[in-house]
Amino acid sequence: MYPNVPSPARPGPASATLAPPGEQNDHRPVTLEGVDLDEGTARLERLTDEIVFLDRSAFLPASYRPATGLVRHVPVSPLLTAPPPQRPTHHPGRRTVAVAFAPEHGEHARDWTRQHGCPLLAPTGGITARASDKIDSLELLAEAGVAVPDCVVIPAKRRRSAASYWPDGWGAAVLQRRENNLAGRGTVLVDTPQALPAALNAWAGHTLRLSRLVHGLPLTVSACAGADRTVVSAVSHQLVGLPELTPGWGTHCGNQLVDDADLPAPLLSRVRDTARAVGDVLRRHGFRGVFGLDLVADDGTPVVVEINPRFQTVASLAQAAETAAGLLPLLGLHVLACLLPELPPVRAVKGPVPHLGQLVVHARRPGQVADLPRPGHYRLTREDGPLELLQPLDLTDPFDETALPP
CATH class of the missing domain: 3.30.1490 (Dna Ligase; domain 1)
Structure with a gap:
């Protein structure tokens, strides 16, 4: 499946309770797992009054549903040169927690949380450093028993x-x-x-x-490690090194969500099993929260290229899919995984996911963006510019443009 080909509309997903291992007799692959949206939201509201997301972009709060005001964005990132935001008015008794896009990248997030007197919900530095290191992570992947190049x-x-x-x-x-x-x-x-x-x-x-070099379809899977289990969310086709979007051979250029209609059924299940095996190893070593795996499908076998022990930009698409399935978005699931000794009951969703994708265009030189392309179906082309709009996003669709990353 390629992101430049518009996909036909398909029926909405069906959900089911996650059965114990060995008792699942439905051969259709599970596409998403997660906590029920209403139950998860109620748990969050009992635990905290505010979730502050620290990053240069508001892409995760923008795609978080329901938009009740529980989640807000503060521009804090080592990639920003502007001074940190001023301390807001203190609210006595307000239970604020912070989540950072990549908390292991610099001290900006920890400095902000120390200044504002709230916890940073992030895994410990030791296991994060091991998982993110492309050499040290090999031991973790071997412990998980997954294929690597x-x-x-x-x-x-x-x-x-x-x-x-x-x-x-x-x-x-x-x-x-x-x-x-x-x-x-x-x-x-x-x-x-x-x-x-x-x-x-x-x-x-x-x-x-x-x-x-492993030739095959590049994939990404998003997941979350809780104290008691690993929850596997969306799988996507990862776009890497497209010359129309970036000069870098290994640079990430975007994602498009996939399900069993896009991948051979055994492959989707194997990708999800791979993520679960890695997540179970990570949580045994104390990791809590959202992580992602980059993989390549090598003749039906998922081969793990790297672990990203943090949120990835594809999380905005995963959150839209989770909302459509009646599941708590990843950002909320991350907070529950960091605060609770046991995750609430997890549901499995079987069936298609929304055909959502995103393209990441990398600037070749510093500059200021004056306008953004409108959401819709695009084709990569070398004629008259790198992108051709085939069809604007239908705003009657439940995923309007406010749910997509800026």
Whole structure:
């Protein structure tokens, strides 16, 4: 399935109670899991008066439903150069909690919560650092028993010849720095062994991971680790390195939600099982909250490329799908996972998800955006510009433009 092809309308989802393992006899794949929207909202209102989302963008609060005023956005991010917002008027007894898009990226979120006297709901730094590290995470993935690309770790110092690191039989490879949050700038394609020396020299002094290039459909799955279980939300087709949208080979360019009508049924189930296995390992190590997996479908097998121990931009689409299914959006589920010793009962939703997608266009130079394209169905094209609007978004649809990321 490709995001530039408009998808036909399909009937709404059906829901079911999540059966114990081994007792699910419905062969249609589960598309979403989550806490009932009404019950989850009631739990949140008993636990907190306000959820503050800290990021440069308001994309998660904008897609959060119901829009009751429980969630608000404050522009706090290491990617912003403006001074932090002034401290608001103090409300004695007000129970405020904060959630950050990537709390492990800098100290901005923790500085803001210390200044405002509220907790930051984020997993502990130790497990977050392990999960986000593209080398250290390999142990966690091995513990989960999931497939990863064949890879070699190249040390920062005292390296052998570049040719000695290239295994026999590899056609092409991917070289990665171990750090996360590099927006694709820490990943490069190495298409031949002869190209490896120059790639290694460009990152001299860094410990690197060289992986066999896996050809296949790139996917992302969103999930949430609670103390007692892992809840697997939406699966999406991930757009990476499209030259119409970015100059970077490994740069994220967008997502489109998928379900069993878009993927072979066994593959969707395997992707969800992979996310659950990784989430169960993360929570055993103390991780709580939302995370995502980037995968590649290799001949029906989900191969994990990396763990993102944080929210991803696709969460806005997942939240819209969850709302349509009568489930609590991911942001609310994250708060419950961080505050409760046990998540409320989880429902499984079987059936189609809304055909929602998003494109991320990367600027080649600094500048100011004066206007935004209107929501709708787009095709990537090199004629008359990179994007062609095929059909504006039907505003009678329950997902109006306020539910989509800005």
